[in-house]
Amino acid sequence: MFTRRDVLALAAAVPLARLNAAEKADRDRLADMAMELAKKAGADYADLRVSRYDNQGVFTRERQVQNVSSSSSYGYGVRVLKKGAWGFAATNDFREEALTQAVKDAIAIAEANAAIQTKPVQLAPLDKHSAVWKSAYKIDPFTIPIERKVDLLMKVNEAALATKGISFVSSYLRAVREDRYFASTLGSRIQQDIVRSHAQFNVTAVDRAKGDSQSRRSLMAPTQQGWEAIEAYPLVQEAAQAGEEAMMKLKAPSVAPGAYDLLLHPSHLWLTIHENCGHATELDRALGYEANYAGTSFLTPDKLGKFQYGSKWVNMKADRTQPHGLATVAYDDDGAPAQEWYLVRDGVFIDYQTTREQEGLVPGVKAHACTHADSWSSVVFQRMPNVSLDPMDSKLTEAELMDGIDNGILIIGDGSFSIDQQRYNFQFGGQTFWEIKKGKKTQMLRDVAYQSRTPEFWNSCDGVAGRAEYKLSGAFNDGKGEPPQSNAVSHGCTPTRFRGVNVISTGRTA
Amino acid sequence: MTQEQAREITAQALKAASVPEVQISIDHRRHGFIRFARNNPSTSGLTLTGTANVTAWKGKRRASAVGAVDLANPKNAITELRALVKQAEQLAAIAPEDREYLPLLGPQKYPKVNAYDAATAEMTAGARAERVADAIREANQRKVVVAGFFEQSGTDSTVANSAGLFAYHRGSVATMSVTARTPDDRGSGYNAVSSSRVSSIDFKEIAAVAAQKAVASHDGKEIKPQEYPAILEPQAVADLIGNTLPGVLDARLADEGRSVFSAPEGKTRLGETIFDPRVNLYADPAHQVIPSIPFDDNGYPIHKVDFVREGVLKNLSYSRFWAQRNKRGPGPFLSNLIMDGAGTPLSKLIANMERGVLVTRLWYIRMVDPQQALFTGLTRDGLFWIEDGKIQHPLKNFRFNESPYRLLTQIQELGQTLPVVAGERYRDYRMVLPAMKVKSFRFTSTSDAI
Numbered sequence: 001m002f003t004r005r006d007v008l009a010l011a012a013a014v015p016l017a018r019l020n021a022a023e024k025a026d027r028d029r030l031a032d033m034a035m036e037l038a039k040k041a042g043a044d045y046a047d048l049r050v051s052r053y054d055n056q057g058v059f060t061r062e063r064q065v066q067n068v069s070s071s072s073s074y075g076y077g078v079r080v081l082k083k084g085a086w087g088f089a090a091t092n093d094f095r096e097e098a099l100t101q102a103v104k105d106a107i108a109i110a111e112a113n114a115a116i117q118t119k120p121v122q123l124a125p126l127d128k129h130s131a132v133w134k135s136a137y138k139i140d141p142f143t144i145p146i147e148r149k150v151d152l153l154m155k156v157n158e159a160a161l162a163t164k165g166i167s168f169v170s171s172y173l174r175a176v177r178e179d180r181y182f183a184s185t186l187g188s189r190i191q192q193d194i195v196r197s198h199a200q201f202n203v204t205a206v207d208r209a210k211g212d213s214q215s216r217r218s219l220m221a222p223t224q225q226g227w228e229a230i231e232a233y234p235l236v237q238e239a240a241q242a243g244e245e246a247m248m249k250l251k252a253p254s255v256a257p258g259a260y261d262l263l264l265h266p267s268h269l270w271l272t273i274h275e276n277c278g279h280a281t282e283l284d285r286a287l288g289y290e291a292n293y294a295g296t297s298f299l300t301p302d303k304l305g306k307f308q309y310g311s312k313w314v315n316m317k318a319d320r321t322q323p324h325g326l327a328t329v330a331y332d333d334d335g336a337p338a339q340e341w342y343l344v345r346d347g348v349f350i351d352y353q354t355t356r357e358q359e360g361l362v363p364g365v366k367a368h369a370c371t372h373a374d375s376w377s378s379v380v381f382q383r384m385p386n387v388s389l390d391p392m393d394s395k396l397t398e399a400e401l402m403d404g405i406d407n408g409i410l411i412i413g414d415g416s417f418s419i420d421q422q423r424y425n426f427q428f429g430g431q432t433f434w435e436i437k438k439g440k441k442t443q444m445l446r447d448v449a450y451q452s453r454t455p456e457f458w459n460s461c462d463g464v465a466g467r468a469e470y471k472l473s474g475a476f477n478d479g480k481g482e483p484p485q486s487n488a489v490s491h492g493c494t495p496t497r498f499r500g501v502n503v504i505s506t507g508r509t510a
Numbered sequence: 511m512t513q514e515q516a517r518e519i520t521a522q523a524l525k526a527a528s529v530p531e532v533q534i535s536i537d538h539r540r541h542g543f544i545r546f547a548r549n550n551p552s553t554s555g556l557t558l559t560g561t562a563n564v565t566a567w568k569g570k571r572r573a574s575a576v577g578a579v580d581l582a583n584p585k586n587a588i589t590e591l592r593a594l595v596k597q598a599e600q601l602a603a604i605a606p607e608d609r610e611y612l613p614l615l616g617p618q619k620y621p622k623v624n625a626y627d628a629a630t631a632e633m634t635a636g637a638r639a640e641r642v643a644d645a646i647r648e649a650n651q652r653k654v655v656v657a658g659f660f661e662q663s664g665t666d667s668t669v670a671n672s673a674g675l676f677a678y679h680r681g682s683v684a685t686m687s688v689t690a691r692t693p694d695d696r697g698s699g700y701n702a703v704s705s706s707r708v709s710s711i712d713f714k715e716i717a718a719v720a721a722q723k724a725v726a727s728h729d730g731k732e733i734k735p736q737e738y739p740a741i742l743e744p745q746a747v748a749d750l751i752g753n754t755l756p757g758v759l760d761a762r763l764a765d766e767g768r769s770v771f772s773a774p775e776g777k778t779r780l781g782e783t784i785f786d787p788r789v790n791l792y793a794d795p796a797h798q799v800i801p802s803i804p805f806d807d808n809g810y811p812i813h814k815v816d817f818v819r820e821g822v823l824k825n826l827s828y829s830r831f832w833a834q835r836n837k838r839g840p841g842p843f844l845s846n847l848i849m850d851g852a853g854t855p856l857s858k859l860i861a862n863m864e865r866g867v868l869v870t871r872l873w874y875i876r877m878v879d880p881q882q883a884l885f886t887g888l889t890r891d892g893l894f895w896i897e898d899g900k901i902q903h904p905l906k907n908f909r910f911n912e913s914p915y916r917l918l919t920q921i922q923e924l925g926q927t928l929p930v931v932a933g934e935r936y937r938d939y940r941m942v943l944p945a946m947k948v949k950s951f952r953f954t955s956t957s958d959a960i
Contacts, residue, residue: 379553
């Protein structure tokens with residue numbers, strides 16, 4: 001354990017009244033002190049994350065602005081490994097006493113846990129890295145005046161309300177900036193800056209006489225880009241279309257339950273990929289580390305390399321390097337370089353999402369740099385990379401896929417979603433549902449949800465459209481862990497066909 | 511942060527405001543936690559956080575700024591709060607007018623709540639590890655594999671504004687949850703307990719109950735998914751009611767025709783008998799078992815209030831704006847939830863059942879249709895077949911498509927109440943809820959998940 005004298009000696013060498021978290025030099029000094037304190041206290045490994053998170057939101061409904069909000073959060077977390085057990089402490093107090101106390105608290109936790117731990121943590125070898133990286137964006141969304149953002153949302157709302165019968169519309173714009181600094185006792189010093197943007201609206205039509213209401217949300221996906229993504233998306237035109245579609249949904253016939261061929265649009269299928277494959281291929285789940293909350297996985301290690309997860313069309317790729325993917329980084333929160341790899345190849349389950357400490361837990365499974373924390377105050381653990389259905393060399397088109405359907409449904413946009421704790425049984429809704437008869441899109445349907453079992457569903461896949469129709473969607477808020485953490489993640493795919501899927505009606509007779 | 515420190519910090523920050531209306535809410539939290547899996551600790555930590563949310567109005571223009579604030583050091587806190595006030599003012603200056611503007615709330619009176627236990631708020635890493643070790647030892651003895659989470663926290667919450675409102679609450683919470691699985695992964699059980707006082711939590715017992723359920727649920731048999739009579743343990747009632755009720759009590763949604771409590775022609779179902787007459791649902795921040803914060807985010811008081819009494823919908827929650835529009839007072843709001851039981855032990859509910867299923871926990875509950883309050887989700891960690899008053903065998907899990915509000919019309923018998931926390935959002939609402947026996951529960955497919 002370090003002493004007060006050690007701290008004073010360090011402080012004298014590195015004058016540190018209260019550090020400015022925004023200054024790189026101060027971060028390096030904070031890191032030097034933290035690493036030294038941790039080593040003197042007997043840590044076998046330590047890292048420090050200093051981060052600042054900025055969020056801006058403009059929220060409206062109908063013809064009024066509900067709120068303009070700006071949030072910033074900065075602080076640091078120290079993680080130590082001692083006697084094979086982890087300890088972590090975080091604070092937003094940048095005084096030297098607070099840093100000293102944080103290291104002391106982290107060491108105390110590691111020591112307390114080591115006393116009851118029977119299997120010590122082992123870390124895979126990792127090189128030292130020094131890097132500065134910025135996500136790809138053209139226009140910083142924080143530089144766009146609030147008035148311009150409000151103006152856009154008001155146009156969106158007016159476009160939606162222009163359809164007779166539309167009673168409500170809400171909309172928002174969000175901008176996120178993450179300024180993340182990482183240092184470790186390996187000598188790594190990594191600075192990463194990430195920008196994300198999203199616009200969203202929800203249009204609702206109400207039939208008061210019948211006591212019925214139907215909504216249609218925007219299909220715009222959150223993205224790791226700047227304001228240029230908002231400008232490029234036809235939000236106002238989509239709002240007008242959404243108003244009309246919400247009214248159509250009120251009058252549309254309810255689906256007759258039964259088996260249908262499904263043609264799933266990328267704006268819908270991303271969420272199915274996320275729940276069916278994204279979470280199922282997490283090694284921490286497969287080994288029971290998430291059993292108390294998010295659950296485990298049916299893809300247990302004995303299935304690795306031999307389980308037929310899907311048909312030959314199914315190639316699931318994990319990728320933390322994909323441009324504009326929400327989970328894209330240059331280095332993960334262990335300081336390991338981002339990777340791309342296949343989880344499912346030609347339908348066979350072949351690999352997991354993993355972190356540095358998970359290498360070797362399953363024979364042959366390597367570390368894939370999936371360590372992440374959603375805040376300086378959160379403990380890092382294994383989080384999902386971008387996971388996408390790779391169209392490989394398919395030359396099919398959406399039109400050709402539809403042409404091959406006699407009795408089916410085209411589903412656009414994501415809706416209600418629920419899946420069991422081992423990722424077998426699931427039920428998904430959508431935003432709009434279109435009947436397909438003899439290869440032609442005919443009328444809108446409502447109350448559609450499909451219920452299936454993950455391997456059966458993906459083995460019923462018999463066509464994936466080619467790369468020209470590839471789209472990346474995703475979410476800012478994938479929840480996992482205790483205390484719960486939120487992860488931004490994207491999933492890409494093209495229009496994809498599934499045969500004979502069980503569709504239920506969620507209408508009033510359900 | 512004491513009440514006096516909170517008063518001083520917020521007063522100093524409010525003094526620096528250049529607009530007449532500013533509201534500050536701050537949370538100061540010490541949060542210790544230890545996660546465990548495969549009968550070993552995994553990620554653990556201690557976080558000390560200060561968070562402030564400042565809203566400023568320039569005329570009817572409103573904006574808010576949220577930031578981390580160093581509340582451990584009053585001098586820093588005042589400086590940082592003043593910076594947030596300035597930021598909110600700058601944003602408000604360029605924000606459009608808020609058509610739903612209302613003047614700030616003045617000073618209020620709050621119910622007295624005894625929710626703080628220093629031993630719980632200030633636990634050490636060693637004490638946390640020792641308690642978890644008790645649970646792991648029990649799991650080892652019972653030859654089950656456990657994963658779980660223990661967390662303890664002390665939080666000081668303050669709301670102050672330039673109209674003189676000042677609200678302060680200090681609370682502590684300790685929550686332990688355990689999932690036990692048989693070593694062959696063919697049985698799973700869960701148990702969770704939350705309390706303001708860690709001394710009232712029996713860690714060994716929590717693991718023992720989870721282990722019993724894991725062993726009893728081993729190799730569940732598949733039966734046809736359909737409607738069955740069902741007994742829901744208090745945990746399952748919490749998962750379903752606790753996950754869904756707070757979101758649908760909003761009066762504006764009901765008035766706008768978008769909720770299960772909407773009636774045709776723009777009316778609501780307030781005053782109607784909507785549930786079985788044995789249903790009483792209410793909030794009480796001063797409840798002895800689950801004391802909770804006695805004010806909302808704007809400092810509006812939360813008192814003991816009925817939402818449903820003898821099956822009649824008594825109250826929906828009106829925001830200040832919606833209340834003024836409807837010429838009535840705002841609220842009532844809730845920060846916990848209580849449903850009366852009938853004192854019948856679970857064993858007797860089972861003994862009184864001819865045939866049906868016993869549901870111990872529900873999971874991944876999502877809204878399918880707001881108009882019907884139709885939700886889908888799954889059973890998890892122990893589902894059993896009851897026949898002739900006895901548990902006959904475990905069952906494979908089901909997916910359901912069901913409305914909790916239909917279930918509250920289907921009650922046959924209520925059981926004993928327990929303090930429970932909903933599995934998917936347990937840090938938000940603590941509840942005291944009974945076991946419930948219902949005529950029918952709609953299961954729509956089976957799940958292979960264990």
